[in-house]
Amino acid sequence: MLKSLPVQLVLCVILAFFTAGFMDVSWVSFFYSLSCALKDFLMMVLPFVIISYMSSAILSLEQKAPMLIVSILVMVCLSNLAAVFTSYGVSLIALPFVTSGKMVDLAATKDLIAPLFSIPFPQVLEPKWAMITGLIYGLTFSLYPHKKANDLVLKMRDLVTKILQKTFIPLLPVYVFGFVLKMQIEGNLSVLFQTCGQVILLMIGVILGYILLLYTIAANFSPKKLVGYLRNIFPAALTGFTTMSSAATMPLTLTATEENMGDKNFTQLIIPATVNIHLLGDALGIPILGLATLQLSGLPLPDLTSFAVFAGFFCLAKFSTAGIPGGGILVLLPTLQTHLGLSAEMIGFVTTLYILQDCIFTSSNVVGNGGFALLMHRFMKLIRLVKPQPVDACQELTV
Known part of the structure; x- marks a missing residue:
């Protein structure tokens, strides 16, 4: 049980909460320095x-x-964008009530604890240019296949995954501990966690409502068909909740979506292709967590133009979600910091909340992807990229 990352994070938060008052400031600065170095x-x-x-x-x-490739990529982007802007709209309406009278000013207290040291890790490329590079590379060699180019990127993916799994992920509790310890010393941690329950309930409500609407539209507003869809996808949702892995849940997602869609070939294309890039739970939940943290910190919510820039980079970043614990939030840290305005302490707080709720995010990602596949199938038939046919017939894809 102690090997579970969420359990380790809970213990780190509890430890920081109870030891901060007895710890010398120099030790707090030391742990904060470690967190900054890991970041x-x-x-x-x-x-x-x-x-x-x-x-x-x-x-x-x-x-x-x-x-077909272009259509899938465009629809994934539009779906993620719609979810992100839904979170923004709900946050504008609901967060002022949820956070009323519970604000802490992290911006004003950020200099009370300073790092003792820093390690000058070089940054060879800004994340936004990495996104553009990955997009161009992927599209180029998808349309003009080259085995060596494909092998190169797969080897790079395996290497960086191994680096994160062997270094950053085992030290993630240390990363969180330093930031949480600093917030507790500055008197902000208690207020933030006191409001977490309401923010999480708001987030879960938005996710459930959005996914239910998605399946209702896919079912042509037929209650009977809707119940059938949800019944079929439920085993995949439960498996995602318990395993916290969309990839491990994919066989059940494939089975459920095939039953709901009646098209085996298209199911076997759309689900594996979008399992790590179309993440409705993340797109709905992470912006709410980030915006709530801003609001609780006494900072204003971004205007529509500023948020639109964040949303664009958010959706690009989701194409690079790493298959590691907390991968959904880790690739977004630069975007949250640069385009949403979260400080290092706020990012540590949001990272902790995300990983503690990873089961909820994974389950909603799985169910949301099944609903997205149903709508994509209808759209592809509408624009004649997929030909309508009986349930058990062989599916034909056209250029």
Whole structure:
């Protein structure tokens, strides 16, 4: 049980809460320095994570037909964007009530504890340029296949995954501990966690409502068909909740979506192609967590233009989600910091909340992807990239 990452994070938060008052400031600064060093290490590795995962995700589509590839990528982006902006709209309405009278000013207290040291990890490429590089690389060699180019990006992906699994992920509790300890010393941690329950309930409500609407539309507003869809996808949702892995849940997602769609070939294309890039739970939940942290910290919510920039980079970053614990949030840290305005302490707090709820995010990602596949199938038939046919017939894909 102690090997479970969420359990380790809970213990770190509890330890920081109870030991902060007895710890010398120099020790707090030391642990905070470790957290900052780990964050800088992650920022050094992340561009390679983004390039390799984004490229391999696009390359996995192979040459299924150029228009089909483009349509899937465009619809994934639009779906993620719609979810992110839904979170923004709900946050504008609900967060002022949820956070009323519970604000702490992290911006004003950020200099009370300073790091004792820093390690100058080089950053060879900014994350936004890594996203653009990965996108161009993936699209180029998807349309013009080259085995060596494909092998190169797969080897890079395996290497950066191994680096993160052997270094950053085992030290993630240390990363969180330093930031949480600093917030507790500055008197902000208690207020933040007191409001967490309401923010999490808001987030879960938004996720459930959005996914239910998705399946209702896919079912043509038929209650009977809706119940059937949800009954079929429930085993996949439960498996995602318990395993916290969309990839491990994919066989059940494939079975459920095939039953709901009645098209085996299209199911076997759309689910594997989008399992790590179309993450509705993340797209709905992470912005709410980030915006709530801003609001609780006494900072204003971004205007529509600023948030639109964040949303664009958010959706690009989701193409590079790493298949590691907390991968959904780790690739977004530069975006949350640069385009949403979260400080290092706020990012540590959001990272902790995300990983503690990883089971909820994974389950909602799995169910959301099944609903997205149903709507994509209807859209593809509408634009004649997929030909309508009986349930058990062989599916034909057209260019």
